[in-house]
Amino acid sequence: MGVERGRTSQRSHGVxxxxxxxxxxxxxxxxxxxxxxxxxxxxxxxxxxxxVGGLVVSYAIMGAFAFIAIEGKEEYWMxxxxxxxxxxxxxxxWNFTEHLNVLHKDQWYEDVNxxxxxFQKKIVKVVKSGYDGRSHLEVWNFPASLMFxxxxxxxxxxxxxxxxxxxxxxxxxxxxxxxIPLYIVYFMNMGRVFAKSFKFLYRVMYKCVNRxxxxxxxxxxxxEEQGEEQTIIVPSTACMWVMIFYMTTGTIMxxxxxxxxxxxxxxxxxxxxxxxxxxxFVPGFGGGGFGEATEDSxxxxxxxxxxxxxxxxxxxxxxxxxxxxxxxKLRGLKHDIKEKVxxxxxxxxxxxxxxxxxxxxPPIHGRTKSVRKSMRRR
Numbered sequence: 001m002g003v004e005r006g007r008t009s010q011r012s013h014g015v016x017x018x019x020x021x022x023x024x025x026x027x028x029x030x031x032x033x034x035x036x037x038x039x040x041x042x043x044x045x046x047x048x049x050x051x052v053g054g055l056v057v058s059y060a061i062m063g064a065f066a067f068i069a070i071e072g073k074e075e076y077w078m079x080x081x082x083x084x085x086x087x088x089x090x091x092x093x094w095n096f097t098e099h100l101n102v103l104h105k106d107q108w109y110e111d112v113n114x115x116x117x118x119f120q121k122k123i124v125k126v127v128k129s130g131y132d133g134r135s136h137l138e139v140w141n142f143p144a145s146l147m148f149x150x151x152x153x154x155x156x157x158x159x160x161x162x163x164x165x166x167x168x169x170x171x172x173x174x175x176x177x178x179x180i181p182l183y184i185v186y187f188m189n190m191g192r193v194f195a196k197s198f199k200f201l202y203r204v205m206y207k208c209v210n211r212x213x214x215x216x217x218x219x220x221x222x223x224e225e226q227g228e229e230q231t232i233i234v235p236s237t238a239c240m241w242v243m244i245f246y247m248t249t250g251t252i253m254x255x256x257x258x259x260x261x262x263x264x265x266x267x268x269x270x271x272x273x274x275x276x277x278x279x280x281f282v283p284g285f286g287g288g289g290f291g292e293a294t295e296d297s298x299x300x301x302x303x304x305x306x307x308x309x310x311x312x313x314x315x316x317x318x319x320x321x322x323x324x325x326x327x328x329k330l331r332g333l334k335h336d337i338k339e340k341v342x343x344x345x346x347x348x349x350x351x352x353x354x355x356x357x358x359x360x361x362p363p364i365h366g367r368t369k370s371v372r373k374s375m376r377r378r
Contacts, residue, residue, distance in 0.1 A: 048189075049189045049190065049192075052182075052189045052190075053189075055182065055186075056182060056183065056186045056309070057309075059149075059153070059178075059179060059182060060146055060149045060150055060153075060305075061146065063145070063152075063179070064142055064146040064148075064149050065142075066171060066175075067140065067145045067148060067149065067163070068140050068141075068142065068145050070163070070165060070167050070168045070171055071140050071163055071164065071168045072137075072140035085119060085122045085123065086119075089115060089116070089118075089119040092115050093112060093115060139161060140161075141298060142298070143301035143302050143305075144161060144297075144298075146301065146302065147161075147282075147301045147304065148161045149175070149179075150305055150308060151277060152172060152175055152179060153176060153179025153180055153182065153183045154183055154308070154312065155180065155183075155275055156275050156276075156277035156308070157277040157279070158277045158278075158279035158282055159277070159278075159279035160279045160282045186312075187313075187316045190312070190313035190316055190317070191313065191315075191317050191319060191320045192320060194313050194316065194317030195320040195321050195324075198234065198242070198321070199232075199234055199321070202232070202234045202238065206232055233328055234321045234324075234325065235325065236321075236322050236325055238321075239318035239321050239322050240318075242317075242318060243314065243315065243318055246273075246311060246314055247266070248266075250265070250269040250273075250307055250311070251265045251266040251269050252265075253307075254268060254269065254283055257283065257300060258281075258283060258300075260281065267281065268281040268282075268283075272308055272311075273308070273312070273315060283297075283301060283303075283304045
């Protein structure tokens with residue numbers, strides 16, 4: 001009896017251990033499935049327009065903090081070099097004045113002239129290497145670093161801020177390698193979103209304006225087009241007016257803020273939105289990218305950051321809409337050429353009439369469908 005009880009207890013213990021193992025494995029599989037599902041949902045969300053836009057902004061903010069940490073150190077800044085040159089020059093001039101001013105006047109003039117000439121050459125060399133009179137706190141603050149990151153991954157490249165350290169140059173390369181593909185995805189997604197929104201507004205306005213014209217269609221045309229929607233394409237002129245309006249808004253805004261002329265402000269807006277990025281005019285620094293920072297320069301840089309991001313989306317929208325119109329016109333041209341070739345073949349006797357058929361091309365802006373005869377080659 002004792003032996004049988006021991007065997008039964010061992011069997012029950014083995015069964016319970018197997019059940020616990022099966023329960024733990026099923027729970028681990030369930031957690032893995034939940035983790036995969038969460039990752040799949042996260043990736044699908046990041047591929048949406050909202051996700052890509054948030055990712056671009058987050059990438060720019062992280063890059064701004066990274067470049068502040070790398071380039072914002074005082075020991076690497078050029079102010080120390082100019083201060084050293086200035087102090088050495090003053091000390092040398094004082095020594096000349098103390099020893100040569102009374103007894104050797106001509107020699108004093110010659111030595112002072114040589115010293116000032118060397119001082120001038122050293123200052124020019126420092127200025128050419130990128131020094132513009134600002135401290136590291138004035139240059140590598142958060143809004144300025146944010147604009148630098150935007151100019152890197154959007155390929156604008158103003159040039160008013162450049163990394164001076166070796167680690168900063170390496171970080172700029174890696175930041176551009178990862179940021180440029182992300183910006184291209186943002187450019188295409190925002191172009192589609194803005195294109196759909198603008199197309200919807202244009203269709204509503206077009207139907208409101210041409211409501212009376214649609215009522216005058218013939219009954220035959222109405223029977224043919226019953227249940228079919230007209231293909232309304234946004235014309236290129238509307239896209240051009242949108243871009244001109246947006247650039248004019250930026251021109252007036254920057255001209256009032258920076259006290260620039262309207263020509264200079266328009267020049268800055270065009271070179272920025274066209275991604276030319278010359279860098280001689282930058283908001284927040286007075287007359288140009290190397291001027292003195294104004295009191296509200298940080299606010300202006302952040303607003304300029306948003307202005308450029310939205311402007312890139314509008315440019316992508318216009319590109320998408322104009323591409324759609326061009327492709328539609330090319331398809332229409334292809335159909336017209338084919339129809340003319342068939343008509344010429346019919347006149348020359350290469351084809352013979354069989355039966356009429358309807359053109360499958362969708363109507364554009366109220367244009368009725370043309371009916372032409374099908375032709376069979378002899």
